[in-house]
Amino acid sequence: MNRLLAVEALGAVLQQKWEDAKKAFDTSRAGATSGEVKQESKYDTRGIEEAYLAHGLSNAVREAERAIRDLEEAAAKEVKESVQVGSLVGCKRDGETVYFFLSASGGGIEAQVEGVEVTIISPESPLAQKLMGAGEGKRVGPLQITSVG
Helix, strand or coil: CCHHHHHHHHHHHHHHHHHHHHHHHHHHHHHHHCHHHCCCCCCCCHHHHHHHHHHHHHHHHHHHHHHHHHHHHHHHCCCCCECCCCCEEEEEECCEEEEEEECCCCCCCEEEECCEEEEEECCCCHHHHHHCCCECCCEECCEEEEEEC
């Protein structure tokens, strides 16, 4: 699998995630500050709820921005023969090849590349901790590392 194509596909998914979070944040922030959420009784909490929602969505925007930045930094790293942040790792599992890209954040993000799924894993994940430093041919649980790039 081409590492550059994998990074581009993962970047596109992260960019879309950022755009969706930003749009939701902007909508929620506008709702929280509009005159329509003025408290009508002591039990009316619409304004407070909108503010909490906007705060949570601002965190989602920041997380997506960080994941994009971390992906770009990981992609810029020199490729080594052993697994490290920035590696695209191919593994065989039950006769099927699966791919993982190690990045400092964005774990769980998936993208399709040439009909194959690539998943970001972060160094803190148990799988990444087992893969780190391993090379081609090493077995990690049910996975056999077939490529590191």
